[in-house]
Amino acid sequence: MDVTEPATRARRSDATRAAILRAARERFATDGYDRATIRAIAADARIDPSMVMRYYGSKEGLFAAAAEFDLRLPDxxxxxxxxxxxxxxxxxxxxxxxxxxxxxxxxxxxxxxxxxxxxxxxxxxxxxxxxxxxxxxxxxxxxxxxxxxxxxxxxxxxxxxxxxxxxxxxxxxxxxxxxxxxxxxxxxxxxxxxxxxxx
Amino acid sequence: MDVTEPATRARRSDATRAAILRAARERFATDGYDRATIRAIAADARIDPSMVMRYYGSKEGLFAAAAEFDLRLPDxxxxxxxxxxxxxxxxxxxxxxxxxxxxxxxxxxxxxxxxxxxxxxxxxxxxxxxxxxxxxxxxxxxxxxxxxxxxxxxxxxxxxxxxxxxxxxxxxxxxxxxxxxxxxxxxxxxxxxxxxxxx
DNA sequence: ACTGTAGGCCAACACGTGTTGACATCGCCT
DNA sequence: AGGCGATGTCAACACGTGTTGGCCTACAGT
CATH class of the missing domain: 1.10.357 (Tetracycline Repressor; domain 2)
Incomplete structure (x- = not known):
């Protein structure tokens, strides 16, 4: 049980997660929340729509993850x-x-x-x-x-x-x-x- | 066929038309285009959804009519x-x-x-x-x-x-x-x- | 009173949506 | 090699949508 990084362990699905997030950001940016469909996002990420649900729970959850934004303002x-x-x-x-x-x-x-x-x-x-x-x-x-x-x-x-x-x-x-x-x-x-x- | 005002004749449905337009403006304003449903607008106007279609052709047509806007800018x-x-x-x-x-x-x-x-x-x-x-x-x-x-x-x-x-x-x-x-x-x-x- | 027409309602269609669960497959661990 | 959880696919459900056509009702013109 005692692995070196139990929480930060690199999962094999990280690439997929990132692809979904990238596609989601693009779709949400060009189409807005309502018109951006999970099916379209999944297609952009070359993945099945059900994976989006598995990784982000719901459309709201996906948006919450995709809309994390840091203005990176200077001091x-x-x-x-x-x-x-x-x-x-x-x-x-x-x-x-x-x-x-x-x-x-x-x-x-x-x-x-x-x-x-x-x-x-x-x-x-x-x-x-x-x-x-x-x-x-x-x-x-x-x-x-x-x-x-x-x-x-x-x-x-x-x-x-x-x-x-x-x-x-x-x-x-x-x-x-x-x-x-x-x-x-x-x-x-x-x-x-x-x-x-x-x- | 020669009535006094052939084009400007007050139709009996004008009140309904206006009620639809008023409800549409409110719904579009609070919900945006996608979330504002014809059914909801019709319910607000106490009218059947099919009347909206009859009078404005489509949702796009209704929006076009509802979004007519004059800024009324002074000279x-x-x-x-x-x-x-x-x-x-x-x-x-x-x-x-x-x-x-x-x-x-x-x-x-x-x-x-x-x-x-x-x-x-x-x-x-x-x-x-x-x-x-x-x-x-x-x-x-x-x-x-x-x-x-x-x-x-x-x-x-x-x-x-x-x-x-x-x-x-x-x-x-x-x-x-x-x-x-x-x-x-x-x-x-x-x-x-x-x-x-x-x- | 009879008829034509405009105004209005109802039920349904076809479609796209978010979401779910059952099934296949890959790759690590013992 | 064998087992097992993580990854991924497929098909379907339940629902709400815009839109359509048929039917009923009330009123104006004769």
């Missing part, structure tokens, strides 16, 4: 304060240009409550946490992170999902030049004169 | 140039706070190609046209309209679809104070120093 405390917007914008564009998982999550979040919940989690946990490290008054961090999310997700939506031509045509550097200052302002601008001051 | 040529962002932002928030059609279109556009096409149409025709009337160099109007769309749709996405708490919590005036300047900048800021100048 904003180490970024020069006047380059926060530029840095963050460039990072996001690079990140989802290389990995379709976020687009899959975005497409699914439009109709699937669980996906929307996960989307909230990604931005609440990762983005808000990163923003908190770069903001003067911690009380405003959540609000600022929300505004940043609205612009960043709007960019992803118009560029990769709706595919608005003028947004698709901008190259990453132009994109950064235009929306970088927006992000910068959301992060560093003092609170607007509030009529009904909150916290 | 931006009559708005003081330094209040464009504020005006536009406030208008959008009011507009979709009162009418869920745009949210229905947004949810559907995430997975349905036809809906995405229509979304592109709405913003290309209506927004770009309005923006063109307020911008100095007409050549940049499409790009500026695209950037405006990215922030405006991002706001709608995070506030009404994903429901990110910090964005949901902002009241319309705070929202205007924060994102108004962003829109203003996209509309009036000179082009950023372009490294590879396009058109």
């Amino acid at each position: 904003l405390a180490e970024v020069p304060p006047d380059r926060l917007g530029e840095t963050l914008t460039r990072h996001f564009v690079r990140r989802w240009e290389a990995d379709g998982t976020l687009v899959a999550l975005l497409r699914a979040a439009a109709t699937n409550p669980g996906a929307a919940e996960r989307m909230r989690g990604v931005f609440a946990d990762q983005l808000a946490a990163a923003v908190a490290r770069s903001v003067a008054e911690p009380a405003t961090a959540a609000r600022r992170a929300g505004l940043v999310a609205s612009q960043i997700l709007g960019l992803a939506l118009t560029r990769y999902v709706v595919r608005l031509p003028p947004v698709v045509d901008l190259d990453p550097e132009e994109l950064t030049a235009w929306v970088g200052p927006t992000i910068q302002r959301y992060l560093t601008q003092p609170l607007p004169p509030s009529h009904a001051s909150g916290g | 931006l040529a009559e708005v003081p140039p330094d209040r464009l962002g504020e005006t536009l932002t406030r208008h959008f928030v009011r507009r979709w706070e009162a009418d869920g059609t745009l949210v229905a279109l947004l949810r559907a556009a995430a997975t349905n190609p036809g809906a995405a096409e229509r979304m592109r149409g709405v913003f290309a025709d209506q927004l770009a046209a309005a923006v063109a009337r307020s911008v100095a160099e007409p050549a940049t109007a499409a790009r500026r309209a695209g950037l405006v769309a990215s922030q405006i749709l991002g706001l709608a996405l995070t506030r009404y679809v994903v429901r990110l708490p910090p964005v949901v919590d902002l009241d319309p005036e705070e929202l205007t104070a924060w994102v108004g300047p962003t829109i203003q900048r996209y509309l009036t800021q000179p082009l950023p120093p372009s490294h590879a100048s396009g058109g």
